[in-house]
Amino acid sequence: MDEYVGIPTSHPQSYHSFMFQHLFQHVDIPPSQIHIPSLENYQEYDDTIARYGGIELFLCGVGSDGHIAFNEPGSSLSSKTRIKTLTRETIVANARFFNGDVEAVPKSAVTVGVKTVADAREVVLIADGRGKAEAVKQAVEGSVNHIWTVTALQMHPRFVMAVDEAATEELKVKTVKYFKDIERSQSDNQLELKPKPKPKL
Numbered sequence: 001m002d003e004y005v006g007i008p009t010s011h012p013q014s015y016h017s018f019m020f021q022h023l024f025q026h027v028d029i030p031p032s033q034i035h036i037p038s039l040e041n042y043q044e045y046d047d048t049i050a051r052y053g054g055i056e057l058f059l060c061g062v063g064s065d066g067h068i069a070f071n072e073p074g075s076s077l078s079s080k081t082r083i084k085t086l087t088r089e090t091i092v093a094n095a096r097f098f099n100g101d102v103e104a105v106p107k108s109a110v111t112v113g114v115k116t117v118a119d120a121r122e123v124v125l126i127a128d129g130r131g132k133a134e135a136v137k138q139a140v141e142g143s144v145n146h147i148w149t150v151t152a153l154q155m156h157p158r159f160v161m162a163v164d165e166a167a168t169e170e171l172k173v174k175t176v177k178y179f180k181d182i183e184r185s186q187s188d189n190q191l192e193l194k195p196k197p198k199p200k201l
């Protein structure tokens, strides 16, 4: 979905390295079918997606300031793949991957746009830990706006958020209860839908 500008793709903290280490080297995928945004391809990136029939699933995280990919606060909700300057908050948050050295964190990145993400047929977002609680609150209870770009996904017909307890800490109690009720009633329904075993004759 995104890549830093200013470090080589071979850098251990590049998103290219991350994807190869955690996914591509473990699966049987031809290199010609791997497409990661970069300075070389970002201008054609959305056209390439369209040529392949669109994205089936975007699996993403969220920044503590509510960014998806690197769509920092203030990104247009109709944005496509482009270069974005990173906020101070993101640079400080990502310093943990650069031995805590804020100066070593790149200052900009190539990123898919908010619309690139929203155009996928399905979006799954994982948010864990207290540091994501404000972003989760905005995503669920806030109104759609370009400061918390994650809120754009409220408009998506197939958007699922997977969160842990800590990430729900800024939500209203009644919001959390409501979603737990939904979860419970869905698992009850699934039990009811299971075919009853045939009585033995």
Ligand SMILES: N[C@@H]1[C@@H](O)[C@H](O)[C@@H](COP(=O)(O)O)O[C@@H]1O
Residues within 6 Å of the ligand: 001, 002, 060, 061, 062, 063, 067, 068, 069, 070, 090, 126, 127, 128
């Ligand atoms: N550009 C990435 C985002 O795509 C990611 O969503 C975010 C949160 O990542 P994590 O869930 O690992 O904290 O980090 C970076 O800023």
